[in-house]
Every structure is written in structure tokens, then in C-alpha cells.
Amino acid sequence: METVTDYIKIEKRAKTRSAITGTVIYVLLIIWAVIVLFPFYWMILTSVKSYSAYNSEYIPKFFTLSPTLQNYVDAFTTVSLARYLVNTMIFTVATTLLMLIVITLAAFAFARLDFRGKNIMFIVFLSLMMIPNELVIITNYMTVTNLDMRNSFAGLILPSVTSVFYIYLLKENFEQIPDSLYYAAKVDGTSDLKYLLRVMVPISRPTLITITILKVIECWNSYVWPRLITDDEKYFLVSNGIQEIRENGFGRENIPAMMAAVVVISFPLIVLFLIFRRKIMEGVSRGGTKG
């Protein structure tokens, strides 16, 4: 009899214990979720507060009863936010497309073609992966300046159209495609380029999409190189634009309008993320770093 109650007691204790651990875990996760989400909430909230309402709040309020879209109008009319957005789009699309062409050709050469010096060349490429950007950016800055390509899209785009890491990633992927397909295509008289475009690229589409997404995120956030290479507002990207807005935008410190600009800049990537969530997270765990 006694052993039975003991058993019940033990089971009860184990249950409360796991309930406590469960609660602790959820509390921890919720705290971090709040820390992550709060800045987003705050920027949206501030962006819909009117200028006068914001500045009269010595103690900031957590909500607003009279939201306004005036700040968004200001963000697009007072400063050239639209131009920064268009520039960033041109930059992102051109860089990504050019890079896809360059890395696909290179990966194809390494994975499928035989030529003298291939192995040595591949080792050279791999060793370039370890070179930090900070080390080469100084000369690139001088090169682009001397070539008179400052304040031009060519100067912005050209230094970042190759990535050794993505060549490597794609080459690994290409190599998984069975050789028999290649020989069959050869027998049919298909040229190498046609084989690459008609067979290898479609098969490797998932990897190419991953690479594209990672590159788009990188382009959208790039700050250092554009800052070095552009001082003409006409060629500013969003990162430089927002810095410019902060330092001499809107005349007086118009924080609600600044936050409206921040929301507009953050929006495209967040939408992209919500659509391609799985793809992006998988891609980042395969080959992305930040920070």
C-alpha cells in the first residue's frame, strides 16, 4: 500500500519538476523574443507618431492614439529616399546577376572540364577564401579612384562580383550530377555551354537560389565599400542614405521621419525573409556569417 503512494508521490514530483522546467524555458524564450522584436515595434510606433507629439513626450509613450502617415510622406519628399532605394535595387540586381554568371562558369570549369593546371588553380582559389576584405579594400579604393570610377555603378559593383566561397559551393553541387548525363549529351552533340545551361543549372537550382538570396542580403546591407566609393548623393545606397539622413537629413532632428525611413529600408528584406524563410535559414546555415 505504502509503496503505491510513494510511487504516486514520485510521479507527481517529476511532473511538477518538468512543468517548472517547461515554464522556465518558455520565459527565457519569450524574454529573448521581446528583446528581438521590441526595436521593430519601437521603430514602427515612432514612425507613426507625429513630429510634435513625439517631441512633447519627455517620457516616451508605448502606444499612440493618433497614428499618422505624414512621416512616410516626409521621408520620400524631404530626402531622396526613393533614389537610395532605386540605387540599392540596381546595385543588388546587377551585382547578383554578374556574380551568378562568373561563378557558374568557374564552377563548371572546376567540376566538369579537364585542363592543365586545374588542381593548382583550385588550391589558389581556396587559399583566397581566407583573405579578409579589410586587407584588400585599401588598394581597391585606390584602384577605383585612379580609374575615375568613383561615384559610378561600375565602381560600386565590379569589386564584389566574384566570391570564391560560392564557386566552391556550386562546384561541390555540380560534381554530384552523374557523369553519364554529360557523356550522353556529348554523344548527342550538345556543346558544353548548352549542357551547362540546359542540364547543370536547372539541376542545381536550389543551390543557386540559396546563393542568390545570401548575396541579395549582403548587397542590401553593404555599407563600407559604398561609403568609400560614393560621396555624391546620387549614388548613395540605403545604408549610406540612412547615415546621411541621420547626419544632415530633415533639418532639425526629426526622429519620427527618420524612423519612417528606417521602416521603409528594413521592409523589403523582412518580406523576402518571411516568403523564403526555410530557404534562407537553410542557406545561412550552409554558408553565411554575419557579425
Place this chain on the structure above:
Amino acid sequence: MVKRKFSRSSLKGWLYLLPAILFLGAFMVYPLIDVFVYSFEEGYNSASQTYFGTGMYNYSYVLHDPYFLQAVKNTFILVIITVPLSTGIALLISIGLHSIKPLRELFQTIFFLPYVTNTLAVGMVFMILFKKTAYSEGLINLLIAWFGGEGVDFIDGPYWAKMFVLCFYTIWVVMPFKILILTSALSGVNQEYYHAARVDGTSKFRIFMRITLPMISPMIFYLIITGFIGAFKAYSDVVALFGTDLNAAGMNTIVGYVYDMLYGDSGGYPSYASAAAIILFAIILTITCINLLISNKKIHY
């Protein structure tokens, strides 16, 4: 006949590789050599492209520059605080995520958001949250006041306060990557080990220390190495918080020093910038080597 065919296919291989070689040559290999050349050219003038002589003067100048020493100090403090803290918190959160079923996807999605945001833009939100001005307390100071503390301007105030915001923001930015890597490492651990341990009646803590931690240690280590490298290169998050004039704010980093030497009001000295960049590279290389040496002794593969 055979030889001609071989050289033709050889040519084709190089042709496919040509664009990559051209771009890498122009924007990576040549600059890599050139940066060393710059760093030894004394008194280089970027307008006339002339220099007086060669030697170690640029290194000596950089190493004696108080701004550089301040930048090194800032960078090291940032690295020492953020790398262990962010890895530790990320480990806690990943274990939490791994042990729950409901809402896991939602939490994972939320936690990943900082990865897809523009560092400059969101940094500005942090600046507003932490800033204290004449006409507004700022939200964080409001919270501090609720708990009975004394408010402080985290953006233009004392050094420790500025360093606190910087570390906080850096951790906020690097967490998504770490959580992602650790959660996938945790779900990659073979379930059979857990079943075996559970049959043996091993306690949860012991299971974690003896099975989980050793199994994911290579990934933790990978995160520590990339974390060190990333934190040593900190720059754009610092600009986001404190603006472009980092020397005046006393919050410059080594990378920031390199860019300031190259460009802007204090710029025009590519030689000093090169020397500083090479010093940074040497620091990173040394730390990474030390890390690898420790890992060879401690990590189970």
C-alpha cells in the same frame, strides 16, 4: 593530333575560368600584394603618387598613434565581452528551443529576424532607445528609473555606458546566426545516445554534460572562431550607434581606424591604413591559431 585536342580542351577550361580569374586578380590578388607594398612606403602622397623611402615607419607611426591604441582597446573589450556572452546565451536559447514542441517554429522565425535587417538602420533604433536628450528621457532610461536607478546618456555619456550599448547591439546582431547553427547541431545529435542514457537512468544534467555538449562541441568551436573574427572586424554597428566621427566619440575600432586613415576628413593616408590593416590581420591570425591549438586538445570529433 592527340596533343592538339588536349590543348584545345585546356584552353576551353581556362576560358570558362577567365572572368573569375580577371576579377579575383584585379580585386584580390593584386591588392593583397599592394597592401604590403603600401605599408612599407614612407611618406606616400596620394595626390602625386610619390614616396620618400621604404621602411617600418608606418607601423611605428600607427603603433604610437593614441587613436589606434584607443581603437585596439575598444576592439579587444568588445571581443572579450561579446564572444563568450553571445555564444553562451545562444547555447541556452538553442537548448530551450530544442526541448519544446509548440511554438518552436514561431520562436525560430522571430529569433532570426536581426539577420535580415540592415545593421545601419536598426542601429539607429537602438540609438534612439538608449539616447537621453534635453527633451526626452529615452526608453531605456525610463526603465532604469522604474527600477529606481539613475539615468545616463548611453550614446554621448560615459565610456562604460557607450561600451554597454555597443556590446548589447553587437550581441543582438550576431545571435541569429549562432542560434541557427546551434539548433541544427542539437537536432543532429543521434537520438540513440539519449535513449541509451535514459534507459540507464542518467540525470538530465549529466546527459547534457556527457553527451550533448561533446557532440556539439565542434559547432560551438566553429562559432567561437567565427565570432572572434567577426568581432575583431566590428565597424558598421559602431557607426550605426555613434555616427561616423568615431575618434571624437572615443569609440573607434581597428577597422574604423583603417577607414578613417583612408577616407574622410582625416583620410588620405593609405600607407598608415595598410599598416593598420596588416596589424589587424596579424592579430586575427594569431588568435585563430591559438583557438585551433586549444580545440585540438579539447574537442571531440
